[in-house]
Amino acid sequence: MRIVNYFEYENKESIIAQLEKGAHxxxxxxxxxxxxxxxxxxKLFGNGGLYLLLEDEELVxxxxxxxxxxxxxxxxxxWIGFVFTFxxxxxxxxxxxxxxxxxxxxxxxxxxxxxxxxxxxxEKGLYEKYGFRYVGQMKGTWGDDExxxxxxxxxxxxxxxxxxxxxxxxxxxxxxxxxxxKNIEDQIAGAELESKLDNVNNSRFLFHxxxxxxxxxxxxxxxxxxxxxxxxxxxxxxxxxxSREGYIGDDGFVIPREVLVSYLQYVKLxxxxxxxxxxDKELSEKPKGCPHTRLALILGQYRHSMFHSGMSEIxxxxxxxxxxxxxxxxxxx
Numbered sequence: 001m002r003i004v005n006y007f008e009y010e011n012k013e014s015i016i017a018q019l020e021k022g023a024h025x026x027x028x029x030x031x032x033x034x035x036x037x038x039x040x041x042x043k044l045f046g047n048g049g050l051y052l053l054l055e056d057e058e059l060v061x062x063x064x065x066x067x068x069x070x071x072x073x074x075x076x077x078x079w080i081g082f083v084f085t086f087x088x089x090x091x092x093x094x095x096x097x098x099x100x101x102x103x104x105x106x107x108x109x110x111x112x113x114x115x116x117x118x119x120x121x122x123e124k125g126l127y128e129k130y131g132f133r134y135v136g137q138m139k140g141t142w143g144d145d146e147x148x149x150x151x152x153x154x155x156x157x158x159x160x161x162x163x164x165x166x167x168x169x170x171x172x173x174x175x176x177x178x179x180x181x182k183n184i185e186d187q188i189a190g191a192e193l194e195s196k197l198d199n200v201n202n203s204r205f206l207f208h209x210x211x212x213x214x215x216x217x218x219x220x221x222x223x224x225x226x227x228x229x230x231x232x233x234x235x236x237x238x239x240x241x242x243s244r245e246g247y248i249g250d251d252g253f254v255i256p257r258e259v260l261v262s263y264l265q266y267v268k269l270x271x272x273x274x275x276x277x278x279x280d281k282e283l284s285e286k287p288k289g290c291p292h293t294r295l296a297l298i299l300g301q302y303r304h305s306m307f308h309s310g311m312s313e314i315x316x317x318x319x320x321x322x323x324x325x326x327x328x329x330x331x332x333x
Contacts, residue, residue: 001053001054001055001060001094001097002053002054003051003052003053003054003097003098003101004051004052004054005049005050005051005052006036006049006050006051006052006062007041007049007050008049009052011057014057015052015059016033016036016037018058018059019032019033019036019059020033022059022086025084025086025087026084028082028084029084032050032082036050045064045066045067045068045069045079045081046066046067046068047066047067047110048064048065048066048067048078048110049064049065049066050062050063050064050082051063051064051065051098051101051102053094053097053098055089059086060085060086060089060094061083061084061085061086061089061094061095061097061098062082062084062098063080063081063082063083063084063095063098063099064079064080064081064082065078065079065080065081065102065106065107066078066079066081067079069081069082069118069119069120070120070138070147071120071138071270073218073270073273074222074223074224074226075218075219075222075223075270075274075287076118076218076270076273076274077111077114077117077118078102078107078110078111078114078117078118079117079118079119079120080099080102080117080118080119081119081120083095083098083099083119083121095130096129096130099130099152100130102117103117103131103152103153103154103155104154104155107154107155108154108155111154112288113222113288113289114154114288115153115154115288116151116152116153116154116277117151117152117153117154118149118150118151119132119149119150119151119152120138120147120148120149120150121147121148121150122147122148123148124148127150128150130152131152132150132151132152133150133151133152134148134149134150135149135150135151135273135276135277136148136149136272136273136276137149138269138273149273151277165279165280165281166279166280166281167278167279167280168280169280169283170275170278170279170280170283173275173283173298174272174275174276175332176302177271177272177275177298178272178331178332179327179328179329179331179332180302180305180306181264181268181271182327182331183306183309183326183327184209184210184264184305184309185261185264186324186325186326186327187206187309187312187313187324188206188257188260188261188264189257189261189324190316190324190325191206191312191313191315191316191324192312192315192316192318192319192320193206193254193255193257194254195315195316195318195319196250197311197315198240198242199242199249199250200240200250201250201254202311202312202315203254203255203256203257203260204237204238204240204255205240205308205311205312206255206260206308206312207230207233207237207238207255207260207263208238208239208240208308209304209305209308209309210260210263210264210267211225211235211238211263212238212301212304212305213267213271213301213304213305214263214266214267214270216297216300216301216304217267217270217271217274217297217298217301218270218271218274218287218297219287219288219289219290219297220290220297221287221288221289221290222287222288222289222290226266229262229263229266230259230262230263231256231259231262231263233255233259233263234248236248237253237255278294282294283295283298
């Protein structure tokens with residue numbers, strides 16, 4: 001058997017034909033076929049490929065290995081997706097051959113900046129057999145249904161290291177981050193958005209706060225702004241200082257509350273997923289390419305978020321003479 005990348009394979013027509021013939025086996029196959037026929041693969045998944053396990057010319061199993069799958073988190077990846085083995089070949093762990101190829105061979109070569117591989121799936125108890133660890137549920141890009149998220153260290157099983165590592169501090173940070181996001185959510189829900197300071201309205205200050213968490217919480221040096229997540233709001237609206245390049249003066253645009261809420265939920269999902277894969281040891285280490293430790297990045301966002309939440313609170317009280325809800329330790333049961 002051999003593993004080949006569909007995009008480098010000389011007989012693509014044969015693969016398309018085999019996928020079409022087996023489309024009734026899994027509802028995701030027609031979706032994948034449409035992506036391939038529309039040449040939309042890289043637009044949706046970024047760099048990477050569709051990898052095929054072949055016996056001579058027969059398609060045994062396949063999956064994707066790309067920048068992203070059901071998420072758009074540039075700092076968290078790479079992702080394995082569309083894992084499928086044809087029925088006549090099942091029971092022999094052929095999918096594991098692909099997964100091991102990604103984790104042990106492709107990932108160190110194509111993604112040297114990462115130390116983990118991620119996978120989303122509704123299958124419970126399956127991927128743990130392949131060295132993955134379940135970290136939580138998330139909403140996928142392709143619909144409103146939630147899917148499970150798993151990770152595995154590059155070059156080894158997640159359980160080889162993760163199980164025995166101390167996560168005491170990470171668990172405390174995770175709880176406090178839940179409180180932080182609860183306060184930001186309440187602030188956005190009730191804030192006066194049109195009030196201005198220094199020619200910038202409060203909707204932009206809040207957008208700036210969310211954008212900062214989006215960019216700096218994980219690794220600012222692996223960050224890419226996903227404009228579609230924020231309803232195509234230009235990234236420069238997050239710049240609130242006239243001294244910074246790209247600053248946009250007051251043009252009358254107030255970022256809609258629902259856009260702020262949606263963007264915050266995206267950032268919260270990314271951050272909580274990230275925290276659920278960290279160990280205490282990693283807190284004192286620097287993400288690849290970044291001069292700051294992971295703990296410094298996290299604490300920096302606590303400081304920044306609460307500063308801007310306080311500013312927003314002042315805007316709102318000045319207009320309404322009412323304080324918005326504030327949540328402390330009691331939020332954690």
